[in-house]
Amino acid sequence: MALATRTDRRPSIARTFWGSTVGKKTVMAATGLIMIAYLAVHALGNAKIFFGAGDFNDYGHWLRVMGAPVLHREWGLWTARVVLSASVILHGVSAYQLSRRDLKARATAYVHKRRRASYATRTMRWGGIILALFIVWHILDLTTGTVHPGFQEGHPYQNVVDTFSTWYGNVIYIVAMLALGLHIRHGFWSAAQTLGVGNATRDRVLKAVANVLAVLLTATFISVPVGVMTGVVS
Amino acid sequence: MRLTLRVWRQKNTDAPGAMATYEVDGISKDMSFLEMLDTLNEKLILEGEDPVAFDHDCREGICGACSMVINGDAHGPERTTTCQLHMRSFADGDTIDVEPWRATAFPVVRDLVVDRSAFDRIIGAGGYISVPTGAAPEAHATPVPKADADYAFEHAECIGCGACVAACPNGSAMLFTSAKINHLNVLPQGAPERESRVLDMVATMDAEGFGGCTLTGECATACPKGIPLPSIAAMNKEWLRATRKAGKR
Numbered sequence: 330m331a332l333a334t335r336t337d338r339r340p341s342i343a344r345t346f347w348g349s350t351v352g353k354k355t356v357m358a359a360t361g362l363i364m365i366a367y368l369a370v371h372a373l374g375n376a377k378i379f380f381g382a383g384d385f386n387d388y389g390h391w392l393r394v395m396g397a398p399v400l401h402r403e404w405g406l407w408t409a410r411v412v413l414s415a416s417v418i419l420h421g422v423s424a425y426q427l428s429r430r431d432l433k434a435r436a437t438a439y440v441h442k443r444r445r446a447s448y449a450t451r452t453m454r455w456g457g458i459i460l461a462l463f464i465v466w467h468i469l470d471l472t473t474g475t476v477h478p479g480f481q482e483g484h485p486y487q488n489v490v491d492t493f494s495t496w497y498g499n500v501i502y503i504v505a506m507l508a509l510g511l512h513i514r515h516g517f518w519s520a521a522q523t524l525g526v527g528n529a530t531r532d533r534v535l536k537a538v539a540n541v542l543a544v545l546l547t548a549t550f551i552s553v554p555v556g557v558m559t560g561v562v563s
Numbered sequence: 564m565r566l567t568l569r570v571w572r573q574k575n576t577d578a579p580g581a582m583a584t585y586e587v588d589g590i591s592k593d594m595s596f597l598e599m600l601d602t603l604n605e606k607l608i609l610e611g612e613d614p615v616a617f618d619h620d621c622r623e624g625i626c627g628a629c630s631m632v633i634n635g636d637a638h639g640p641e642r643t644t645t646c647q648l649h650m651r652s653f654a655d656g657d658t659i660d661v662e663p664w665r666a667t668a669f670p671v672v673r674d675l676v677v678d679r680s681a682f683d684r685i686i687g688a689g690g691y692i693s694v695p696t697g698a699a700p701e702a703h704a705t706p707v708p709k710a711d712a713d714y715a716f717e718h719a720e721c722i723g724c725g726a727c728v729a730a731c732p733n734g735s736a737m738l739f740t741s742a743k744i745n746h747l748n749v750l751p752q753g754a755p756e757r758e759s760r761v762l763d764m765v766a767t768m769d770a771e772g773f774g775g776c777t778l779t780g781e782c783a784t785a786c787p788k789g790i791p792l793p794s795i796a797a798m799n800k801e802w803l804r805a806t807r808k809a810g811k812r
């Protein structure tokens with residue numbers, strides 16, 4: 330088997346990637362990083378809420394006209410939506426398939442249990458599920474308004490204040506953002522390993538960047554409901 | 564020392580297994596863990612019972628045969644092989660749990676013995692260099708930079724024990740496979756097969772039913788030879804490089 334002369338042709342790159350644990354993890358890492366980059370921009374945009382309704386609603390309006398006059402109205406927004414939807418789906422499907430495989434590869438548990446790995450590492454799968462549910466709720470709440478009684482199209486500031494004036498709006502949001510922080514903490518560093526840029530000398534830097542990113546993003550996102558709750562934003 | 568042992572007993576791959584409890588007495592703290600098991604087995608044989616089957620060969624920490632999980636840790640509490648683990652790491656009166664490696668790709672053969680031939684098939688897929696046979700080449704014919712030689716040697720230390728798979732919550736063989744790939748891929752002798760090696764070994768690793776890597780780091784903590792976690796990142800890098808090159812052919 331091993332010594333046969335190789336005259337075979339290899340499967341296509343896409344097949345090789347999707348069929349391999351290493352390749353599928355690469356898909357996860359790349360889509361995860363796309364989502365982190367998006368979230369960094371998203372967090373900055375959210376921070377505009379502290380400068381008043383005018384500023385925030387202008388920003389909401391700009392999202393629709395960004396890239397103008399080269400891009401037609403909402404072309405930029407729809408490009409972002411398509412890329413992000415594809416990322417969430419590819420990331421989620423890879424996570425599901427790899428997790429299924431991992432659980433099968435260790436079907437029998439040890440009788441003698443002991444605690445393993447860090448909290449962020451152990452919560453990647455549950456955290457991911459929380460994030461997936463949150464993404465659905467968040468879009469239905471603040472983009473389409475489907476689950477948002479009294480939703481006003483074109484008035485994002487008012488809608489945000491409205492959401493965070495309910496206790497459940499705050500709880501859902503804050504729990505999801507804590508899950509996000511943990512996910513990014515392990516995820517950013519993991520993505521570096523998966524993409525092969527991690528090594529012994531860079532390890533501390535990568536871990537530090539992951540922690541800073543996780544804390545900054547989580548804190549910025551949570552500052553909005555806290556702002557509404559304390560009346561800084563109203 | 565007097566100890567209570569709880570050992571996994573299983574007649575064969577298909578039979579159900581269970582933990583069985585034994586008392587052993589007269590254990591010296593200078594005995595190795597395997598000598599302690601030998602003592603238990605002598606007692607079991609005298610009592611007309613089946614001895615506990617376990618793998619062992621060199622008993623000097625270089626063959627990688629002595630696989631068992633002791634109190635939830637692959638090879639027990641010290642970072643070494645079971646044959647190099649001494650009873651002074653335990654206290655008189657302890658209860659010690661002993662289980663086989665747990666991974667779907669390593670089926671239990673009997674008691675603590677598992678079938679690790681999946682590792683051999685991963686090696687067979689590319690863990691070699693193809694050279695024309697004949698007289699041994701002059702040692703200095705192919706210069707190797709010192710840093711590369713050290714890197715290759717660090718990874719060549721892997722003894723294929725499987726502790727990394729046993730410790731991994733996903734039963735993943737990435738640390739083992741990365742050790743074998745990095746060892747040869749960094750050397751000039753390994754260069755002609757650099758791409759096919761990583762592609763074929765990773766594909767075989769997947770086909771054998773090992774799990775994927777979630778960067779938990781349990782493998783590197785358990786490895787008796789100190790193969791470091793970044794070896795996996797280095798393998799991923801080699802794999803990505805090889806897929807790019809294969810795409811251009």
Ligand code: HEM
Nearest residue numbers: 357358361364365421424453457458461516519520523777
């Ligand atoms: C759709 C919901 C999501 C699910 C189900 C999910 C699930 C997962 C899982 C299971 C992992 C692998 C964990 C591990 O290796 O231990 C992972 C990794 C990762 N996730 Fe997510 N996640 C989701 C959303 C997100 C979001 C919103 C981001 C961006 C902030 C993100 C960024 C990452 C990154 C960067 C990784 C590391 C990839 C790697 O290990 O190479 N994920 N995710």
Ligand code: SF4
Nearest residue numbers: 721722724725727786
């Ligand atoms: S990498 Fe370490 S733990 Fe894994 S087989 Fe090699 S020596 Fe054993």
Ligand code: FES
Nearest residue numbers: 622626627629646
């Ligand atoms: S018996 Fe050879 S390494 Fe333990």
